[in-house]
Amino acid sequence: RLYESVADLPDLEYDFLVVGGGAAGNVVANRLTENPKFSVLLLEAGTSNLEISIVPLLVENLLSGPNQFEWNYSTTAQTGLDNRTITYPRARILGGCTAHNGMVYTRGSAEDYDRWASITGDSGWSWDGVLPYFFKNERWVPPAGNHDTRGQFNPAVHSTHGINFVSLSGSRWPVFENQVIQTTRELPEEFPFNLDFNSGEPLGVGWFQSTIGGGERSSSARTYLGPEFIQRPNLHVLLDAQVSKLVGPKTKSGIVSFEGVEFKQGGTLFNASAKNEIILSAGPIGTPTILMNSGIGDKHKLSALDIPTVLDLPSVGQNATDHPMIFASWSVNSTQTIDNIQDNTTLFNEAFAEWNKSHTGPFTNVPVTHILFTRVDANSTVFENVTDPAAGPETPHIEIYLSTGNGPLPEHFITFGLLMLTPTSRGSITLASNNPFDPPLVDPGLLASPVDLALSREAVAKAYRFVQAPVWKDYIIAPTTDLGTLTTDELDVFIQTTASSSGHIVGTAAMSARDASYGVVNPDLLVKGASGLRIIDASIMPMIPTAHTQAGTYAIAERGADLVKGRWV
Numbered sequence: 001r002l003y004e005s006v007a008d009l010p011d012l013e014y015d016f017l018v019v020g021g022g023a024a025g026n027v028v029a030n031r032l033t034e035n036p037k038f039s040v041l042l043l044e045a046g047t048s049n050l051e052i053s054i055v056p057l058l059v060e061n062l063l064s065g066p067n068q069f070e071w072n073y074s075t076t077a078q079t080g081l082d083n084r085t086i087t088y089p090r091a092r093i094l095g096g097c098t099a100h101n102g103m104v105y106t107r108g109s110a111e112d113y114d115r116w117a118s119i120t121g122d123s124g125w126s127w128d129g130v131l132p133y134f135f136k137n138e139r140w141v142p143p144a145g146n147h148d149t150r151g152q153f154n155p156a157v158h159s160t161h162g163i164n165f166v167s168l169s170g171s172r173w174p175v176f177e178n179q180v181i182q183t184t185r186e187l188p189e190e191f192p193f194n195l196d197f198n199s200g201e202p203l204g205v206g207w208f209q210s211t212i213g214g215g216e217r218s219s220s221a222r223t224y225l226g227p228e229f230i231q232r233p234n235l236h237v238l239l240d241a242q243v244s245k246l247v248g249p250k251t252k253s254g255i256v257s258f259e260g261v262e263f264k265q266g267g268t269l270f271n272a273s274a275k276n277e278i279i280l281s282a283g284p285i286g287t288p289t290i291l292m293n294s295g296i297g298d299k300h301k302l303s304a305l306d307i308p309t310v311l312d313l314p315s316v317g318q319n320a321t322d323h324p325m326i327f328a329s330w331s332v333n334s335t336q337t338i339d340n341i342q343d344n345t346t347l348f349n350e351a352f353a354e355w356n357k358s359h360t361g362p363f364t365n366v367p368v369t370h371i372l373f374t375r376v377d378a379n380s381t382v383f384e385n386v387t388d389p390a391a392g393p394e395t396p397h398i399e400i401y402l403s404t405g406n407g408p409l410p411e412h413f414i415t416f417g418l419l420m421l422t423p424t425s426r427g428s429i430t431l432a433s434n435n436p437f438d439p440p441l442v443d444p445g446l447l448a449s450p451v452d453l454a455l456s457r458e459a460v461a462k463a464y465r466f467v468q469a470p471v472w473k474d475y476i477i478a479p480t481t482d483l484g485t486l487t488t489d490e491l492d493v494f495i496q497t498t499a500s501s502s503g504h505i506v507g508t509a510a511m512s513a514r515d516a517s518y519g520v521v522n523p524d525l526l527v528k529g530a531s532g533l534r535i536i537d538a539s540i541m542p543m544i545p546t547a548h549t550q551a552g553t554y555a556i557a558e559r560g561a562d563l564v565k566g567r568w569v
């Protein structure tokens with residue numbers, strides 16, 4: 001059941017406490033309560049699901065400024081971004097970032113996960129190990145509008161028996177789609193067609209896949225806590241419950257355990273306790289913040305804030321990794337772009353009415369048609385002084401998502417989103433004070449390393465080469481900003497003054513091998529040096545996958561839930 005007030009909860013002691021109802025937390029709460037013997041309390045700081053968030057095209061409205069469904073973070077000044085401080089969206093709502101994200105569904109390369117397995121010494125984190133968990137999460141469905149999808153995906157690498165809807169786009173842009181597919185024919189060496197970038201081999205251009213079912217956003221709140229699950233008598237979800245810290249630390253034979261958590265609702269502090277385990281799923285910013293507030297972290301940094309150290313784990317909050325993102329756009333000789341809808345109230349209302357009536361048309365997705373995953377050229381000097389950060393030769397360095405629109409009318413535009421998938425920069429989450437309700441300092445380290453800046457230049461060059469295929473000759477009118485003619489210095493200024501985050505922060509409570517001298521959790525996701533305390537969310541990723549991060553997080557959550565169930569049979 002969903003509870004808005006702590007006074008309505010049947011109890012304050014449960015077998016499991018799950019902190020954070022985002023991508024991972026809702027999966028864990030669902031899977032643990034499949035066993036009727038387990039009682040679970042999930043504590044979520046935000047409110048219930050947001051109606052507007054189910055309309056895919058309206059995603060921008062959710063992210064357009066500070067609001068009550070957000071943590072409203074800003075970063076520290078980013079040296080790699082011309083010292084800018086940028087807003088850093090994180091959802092504070094049931095569903096977490098799956099309730100406001102771009103819904104892009106990409107898994108990454110098989111090599112990404114094989115590298116996780118080699119870092120952790122646990123083959124369960126290899127591609128072959130996690131693929132069954134991608135399948136357990138995913139329910140592949142036909143796109144909105146049900147168009148013929150033959151040749152647009154490979155059914156063998158998808159599952160129809162999971163919980164979270166995934167589909168090809170129901171929002172169609174035939175002229176632009178044809179431009180893209182024709183490019184793969186004209187420049188097949190550099191930009192080959194890839195039937196399915198979610199096969200573990202993402203390189204090439206593939207049709208866009210999203211966490212959308214029947215034209216509606218598929219957030220973890222709507223699926224894993226959907227009507228068929230939320231009625232379970234052993235599943236309790238408390239909203240508006242911000243967890244500040246773990247309470248009741250005890251140390252036995254050098255191993256720390258905790259009784260439960262402290263949380264705040266309506267200005268009052270409460271405690272809840274766990275008989276079996278406390279599972280932190282508060283995401284890559286929330287989870288390390290709770291750990292440090294509880295005295296788990298670097299003892300020097302904790303004592304500087306007068307927080308007594310319970311467990312000295314210097315890696316807590318470190319290793320923050322995100323994909324920097326920039327855009328390139330062009331005005332085009334076609335009226336078939338999303339600009340019509342985004343910039344013309346009558347057409348907007350007509351398209352929204354279509355969505356309301358039949359869940360078809362442009363409102364069923366963002367206006368992206370394909371994604372290109374590509375590597376820097378073999379003769380590139382970008383990585384001449386560093387080891388190639390990609391997990392292997394089949395792993396991309398760059399993603400370019402291909403989309404219509406940029407406005408304003410009367411011109412029409414196309415926009416490419418360029419993501420640097422293998423950043424070498426690392427940032428951190430640290431505490432600003434010893435008040436657990438103060439926001440932490442968020443430093444995603446975007447473009448902090450010159451290597452990442454050089455990679456961004458390569459991404460721009462790739463995007464410009466893509467539109468040099470003959471098919472674009474009469475289609476493109478002019479670049480919005482001509483990045484192709486800038487000097488290296490000018491291009492660097494453009495990148496540093498316009499780059500932003502893709503929302504993909506991971507790695508702040510990273511998993512490492514059991515005997516490693518760094519890291520926060522062991523391969524079974526239990527916190528090193530603690531018992532009964534596990535972390536199951538995107539913060540445990542040891543390296544960022546070359547993908548948008550929700551699919552990987554869902555796989556972690558599905559496997560994490562199995563690890564917990566295996567321990568408490």
Ligand SMILES: Cc1cc2nc3c(=O)[nH]c(=O)nc-3n(C[C@H](O)[C@H](O)[C@H](O)COP(=O)(O)OP(=O)(O)OC[C@H]3O[C@@H](n4cnc5c(N)ncnc54)[C@H](O)[C@@H]3O)c2cc1C
Nearest residue numbers: 020022024045096097102103104243283286503538548550
């Ligand atoms: C703007 C944006 C766009 C994105 N677009 C995409 C995309 O298109 N495709 C994709 O694959 N990925 C995307 N992502 C990333 C993806 O959504 C995240 O990687 C994923 O949701 C992480 O899951 P999580 O469970 O670790 O954290 P979250 O989903 O962030 O969930 C954490 C939850 O914990 C709650 N919480 C935090 N602190 C506390 C506390 N102290 N007490 C109680 N509750 C707490 C939060 O309110 C939240 O509900 C995007 C992210 C953002 C921000």
